[in-house]
Amino acid sequence: MAPFRAIFLIAAASTVTSITVVKAQSTDLSPIAGFWALDKADCGTPTNGYDERLKIEANGKNGSAESSCSASSIKSAGSRLTFRNRCLSEGERFASTVTLDMASPDRITWKDGKQPAVTYVRCSGSKNEGPRGTATASFEAGSFNLSSHGYSATIISLTGPDTPNATMTGRVTRADAEEECQRNSSNGDGLKPKALERCVSATISKERSKEYVAKAxxxxxxxxxxxxxxxxxxxxxDIGTARILDRLKQDIGSATASGAPTIQEQFEKLCPVAFKRLRKL
Structure with a gap:
C-alpha cells in the first residue's frame, strides 16, 4: 500500500456552501480530526484488517495504518492550502510539499509533490466544526488544472453549473505559480526564496494577460x-475515474498524456451533480 503523504486542512462549516478558514498553530489539526477516504464506501471500519483510511489527530499527527506523518509550515491562499508533511512508513522517512484544493467542505483534491492529484471525501461522523469564534468565509470556487503536472488557474467566473451552458474562466495567479514552482522543484523539496521569486515572476510574466475557459x-x-x-x-x-470519449467516440484512456485527468477535473467543477449521478450508476 502506498503511504498517504498528505493531510487535509479543511474545517466544514454548518452548510455546504461555506467553509471555515482555520488560522491555527502550524501543527494543530483539531478542526479536522477524523477519517478521510477515497470513497464513501471505504469509510466504514474494515472487516479484513486492511485499513486504507486516512486518520488525522488533533495533535497534528496524521497518516494511514502503515504510515505516520506530521504537518508543518501551513499556508493558505483562497481555497488552496500548502504545507510540508514529514512521514515515516515501513522504516522509510520522507518529506514532501502537499497542495490541497477544497472543492467543497467534504471533498478535497490534493497533490503530493509531483504526483497526480487525488480526490478524497470526508467520512460521515468525523466532521469537526471550527472552534467557536472562528471566522466563516464564503466558499470559493477554487482552481482547475491546466495540465496534470503544470500550474492551475484560479477560477474567476463559474456560471450555469449543471446546465447545458456551464462556463468556467480562470487565470493563473501568483498563488498558482508559487504552488507549481514549489511542487516541481528538485525532489519536490521546495525552492529557496530568491529562486522561488524568479520562478514565480517568470510564470506571471508569461501568463499575465491570459484567461482559460472551459465549457460543458x-x-x-x-x-x-x-x-x-x-x-x-x-x-x-467505483474509484472515481471517469471514462471519456473523444469526438470519434474513442476512449481516450486515463493516462495523464491523454489529458483525461484535466478533463475530468474541469467536468467535475462544471457539472458536479451530473458527475455524482454518473458515479452512482
Whole structure:
C-alpha cells in the first residue's frame, strides 16, 4: 500500500456552501480530526484488517495504518492550502510539499509533490466544526488544472453549473505559480526564496494577460476543456475515474498524456451533480 503523504486542512462549516478558514498553530489539526477516504464506501471500519483510511489527530499527527506523518509550515491562499508533511512508513522517512484544493467542505483534491492529484471525501461522523469564534468565509470556487503536472488557474467566473451552458474562466495567479514552482522543484523539496521569486515572476510574466475557459453541456455530459476539442464523459468507476470519449467516440484512456485527468477535473467543477449521478450508476 502506498503511504498517504498528505493531510487535509479543511474545517466544514454548518452548510455546504461555506467553509471555515482555520488560522491555527502550524501543527494543530483539531478542526479536522477524523477519517478521510477515497470513497464513501471505504469509510466504514474494515472487516479484513486492511485499513486504507486516512486518520488525522488533533495533535497534528496524521497518516494511514502503515504510515505516520506530521504537518508543518501551513499556508493558505483562497481555497488552496500548502504545507510540508514529514512521514515515516515501513522504516522509510520522507518529506514532501502537499497542495490541497477544497472543492467543497467534504471533498478535497490534493497533490503530493509531483504526483497526480487525488480526490478524497470526508467520512460521515468525523466532521469537526471550527472552534467557536472562528471566522466563516464564503466558499470559493477554487482552481482547475491546466495540465496534470503544470500550474492551475484560479477560477474567476463559474456560471450555469449543471446546465447545458456551464462556463468556467480562470487565470493563473501568483498563488498558482508559487504552488507549481514549489511542487516541481528538485525532489519536490521546495525552492529557496530568491529562486522561488524568479520562478514565480517568470510564470506571471508569461501568463499575465491570459484567461482559460472551459465549457460543458451537463445534460449531454459533453465538455470543451480549456485546450479545445469536444469530449463526452460516459461513466465513472467505483474509484472515481471517469471514462471519456473523444469526438470519434474513442476512449481516450486515463493516462495523464491523454489529458483525461484535466478533463475530468474541469467536468467535475462544471457539472458536479451530473458527475455524482454518473458515479452512482
Amino acid at each position: 453541456n451537463c445534460s449531454s455530459r459533453t465538455i470543451i476543456p480549456h485546450f479545445g476539442g469536444t469530449f463526452t464523459v460516459v461513466a465513472v468507476s
